[in-house]
Amino acid sequence: MSITTVGIVGAGTMGNGIAQACATCGIRVVMVDINEAAVQRGLGTVAASLDRLIKKDKISAADKDAALGRITGSTNYDDLKAAQLVIEAATENEALKVKILGQLDSLLPADTIIATNTSSISITKLAAATKRADRFIGMHFFNPVPMMALVEIIRGLATSDATHDAVKSMAVALGKTPITVKNAPGFVVNRILVPMINEAFFVLAEGLATPEDIDAGMKLGCNHPIGPLALADMIGLDVCLAVMNVYVEEYADSKYRPCPLLKEMVAAGWLGRKTGRGVYRY
Numbered sequence: 001m002s003i004t005t006v007g008i009v010g011a012g013t014m015g016n017g018i019a020q021a022c023a024t025c026g027i028r029v030v031m032v033d034i035n036e037a038a039v040q041r042g043l044g045t046v047a048a049s050l051d052r053l054i055k056k057d058k059i060s061a062a063d064k065d066a067a068l069g070r071i072t073g074s075t076n077y078d079d080l081k082a083a084q085l086v087i088e089a090a091t092e093n094e095a096l097k098v099k100i101l102g103q104l105d106s107l108l109p110a111d112t113i114i115a116t117n118t119s120s121i122s123i124t125k126l127a128a129a130t131k132r133a134d135r136f137i138g139m140h141f142f143n144p145v146p147m148m149a150l151v152e153i154i155r156g157l158a159t160s161d162a163t164h165d166a167v168k169s170m171a172v173a174l175g176k177t178p179i180t181v182k183n184a185p186g187f188v189v190n191r192i193l194v195p196m197i198n199e200a201f202f203v204l205a206e207g208l209a210t211p212e213d214i215d216a217g218m219k220l221g222c223n224h225p226i227g228p229l230a231l232a233d234m235i236g237l238d239v240c241l242a243v244m245n246v247y248v249e250e251y252a253d254s255k256y257r258p259c260p261l262l263k264e265m266v267a268a269g270w271l272g273r274k275t276g277r278g279v280y281r282y
Contacts, residue, residue, distance in 0.1 A: 001113075001166040003173075004028060007083035009100055011042025011073070013274075014117055015089035017145025020046045023067040024059070024146070025174050030083060032074045039073035046071065049146060077107055085170065087139055089117040092242050097121065098129040105130035113163055115139035119190050120243040122250075123156035123183045133158035137167050140187060141176075143235065151176045152187050185250040186243065194243045197235075200228035201259035204279070211279050229279040232262075233272035237279075241266050 006022050008015045011033040019029045019042070033039045050064040059067075072079065080086050086104055090096055097116060104114055113135045116126050127136035138154030151171040155164055164180070171178040181187045186194065200214055209217065215227020232240050241263060247256035265271075265278065272278030 001084060001162065003084045003113075003166065003170045005030065005083045006170075007080035007086035008032065008089055009077075009080075009086065009104070010089035010091075011039050012089070012091070013045075013143060014141060014145060015087075016042035016045045017049075017143065018087060018089060018117070018141055019071050020049055020067065020146050021141075021174050021176075023070040024050075024063070027070065027173075029071045030074060030079050031071060032077060032080060034075065036073075036075055039075060043068070043071065043073050049144075077103060080104070081108060081112075083108075083112065085113045085115060085167065087115045087117055092119060092121070092239050094121050094125075097126055101126060101129040105132060111135070113137065113166060115167060117141055119239070120186050120194075120246045122185065123154045123159070127156040127158060134160040135163050137163050138181075138183070138187070139167055139171070140189075142189070149175075149177045150189070151178045152181050152189060153178045154181045154183055154187055156183050185246050190243055191247075194240055195247070195256060197228045197232045197240055198244055198256075198259050198262060200232070201262045204229065205259060205261040233278035233280055233282075236272050236274060237262060238266050238271045 005028040008019050008029060008031045011031050015031060019031045022029050031042055033042065047068060050067060053059045054061060054064060086108060088097060088100055090100055114130060115137050117140055118138060119140055123138040127133040130136055133156060136156055137159050140152035140154060142148035142150050153164060153168050168178050203214055204211060211229045215230050218224045218227050241258055244256055244258040269275060270277045273282050276282050
């Protein structure tokens with residue numbers, strides 16, 4: 001299956017990042033969100049990201065114009081019908097994703113592949129919201145999408161080989177390195193990463209070190225490019241908490257208990273970079 005047009009539901013951080021990655025590789029994109037303001041914010045983020053690449057001499061102004069010309073913003077799901085692949089990139093909320101996926105399934109042509117960018121929710125469970133479980137798959141990009149090479153390709157119980165192969169080939173066409181993963185909460189990377197972040201919050205709550213020293217320790221001692229607390233701020237503390245809650249529910253193992261400090265900061269609205277305050281101030 002040749003994928004020349006990709007639909008994306010959600011113009012936020014992940015959605016506009018996926019749109020940029022596709023558009024810069026010659027794939028046409030239809031990016032849909034709930035209102036025009038959200039769509040324009042997403043398009044503006046892509047433009048600003050491309051401007052930064054121009055300043056770094058990674059692309060030309062003509063490359064930017066060509067990429068933006070391949071992205072169509074919309075508030076109408078009907079505009080997704082031209083896509084061979086539609087990627088749901090809404091916030092990490094199961095009920096919302098189920099609602100969106102059901103709407104997409106009833107609207108899209110029967111042979112369209114639907115993918116979800118979920119970071120933790122069961123692919124098999126989400127596939128059940130559609131009548132095309134064989135053409136449903138997880139396609140988990142990492143933030144920031146234009147820069148991060150990895151894509152987790154997650155097969156649900158009924159995902160067909162043809163669907164897997166088409167999506168894997170498309171990831172390679174984007175210049176990404178895909179890994180194939182069995183369906184399980186958190187998949188591979190977040191199964192390891194988010195509990196590490198949660199443990200960093202326990203260390204912080206116990207007063208063992210300052211946030212700066214915790215992050216410096218992991219950067220210098222483990223060669224991580226960014227410390228776990230700064231990474232949590234970038235991901236969003238609410239997203240980290242949501243993932244940990246999924247693990248607690250699905251694995252029924254106390255080792256996944258969210259740190260009370262993480263829960264309190266989310267309750268306070270300190271969600272990280274997107275709110276101007278998390279572990280650090282922005």
